[in-house]
Amino acid sequence: MTQAGELRPRITVATLVAREGRLLFVEEESPQGLVLNQPAGHLESGESLAEAALRETLEESAWHVRLTHLIGLYQWRAPNGQEFLRAGFSAVPLRHEPERTLDAGIRRALWLSPAELAAQRARLRSPLVEVLVNDWLGGSRHPLSLARTIRG
Numbered sequence: 001m002t003q004a005g006e007l008r009p010r011i012t013v014a015t016l017v018a019r020e021g022r023l024l025f026v027e028e029e030s031p032q033g034l035v036l037n038q039p040a041g042h043l044e045s046g047e048s049l050a051e052a053a054l055r056e057t058l059e060e061s062a063w064h065v066r067l068t069h070l071i072g073l074y075q076w077r078a079p080n081g082q083e084f085l086r087a088g089f090s091a092v093p094l095r096h097e098p099e100r101t102l103d104a105g106i107r108r109a110l111w112l113s114p115a116e117l118a119a120q121r122a123r124l125r126s127p128l129v130e131v132l133v134n135d136w137l138g139g140s141r142h143p144l145s146l147a148r149t150i151r152g
Contacts, residue, residue, distance in 0.1 A: 009075065009083035013053040014040035014128065016136050017065050017091045022111035023133065024093070026060045029105045030125060036117070037125040038132060039063075039109075040086070048149035049087045057091065061109035062100035065091035069141040074128055087147060088132040 016038055017024035025036045041056035043049065050067055057065050071088040078084065102109070112120075114133060124130055 009085040011043040011049075012040060012084055012086045013043060013049055013056060014038040014086055014088050014132055015053045015057045015065065015067070015091050016071060016088065016132055017057065017061075017063060017093055018136075019093050019111065022113050023117065024057075024061055024063060024109060025112055025117070025129075026102075026109050027107045028060075028125070029107065034107060034123070035125040036112075036120060036123050037129055038088075041103075049147045050089070050144065050149075053087070053089045053091070058097075058100075059103045060106050062097045062102060063093050063109065064095040064097070065093055067091045067144055070144055070146050071132060071136050071140050071142070074131060076126065076128055078126065084128070086128055088128075088135070089144075089147075090136055090141065 024039065026039055027034050028037055039057040039060040043052045053067060054065065057063055067089050069090045071090055074086045074088060076084045114137060117133060121130065
């Protein structure tokens, strides 16, 4: 049972996919207009953080990827007071399904250089997008085994 005022963050994942000096982003609809984000979304019941990252990346960008590292864990309080706990992963692209229908609200997937992303900073979905990129560019790479799932 939840106590009044108990912290209940939403658990999300994001995947930073790099290819030839560019990073994979999605352009998505939001109350603020079209924003840029890494392929990202909420953890679903019964799935691991890694499984969620792979699923969200495919659903939002039509890219199959292989996770390579955990970049970091990020806690953020949105301006509306909602709390988020995000696991950020890095990945390499494996295969694209260009005919695949993207999640509702996702307009397109696109590849941007870090400089191109910085030029569009005002369009970022949240500060988590830039923090994940900067941490990755700064060399943050942790073993995937840090995000363990214990079942049973």
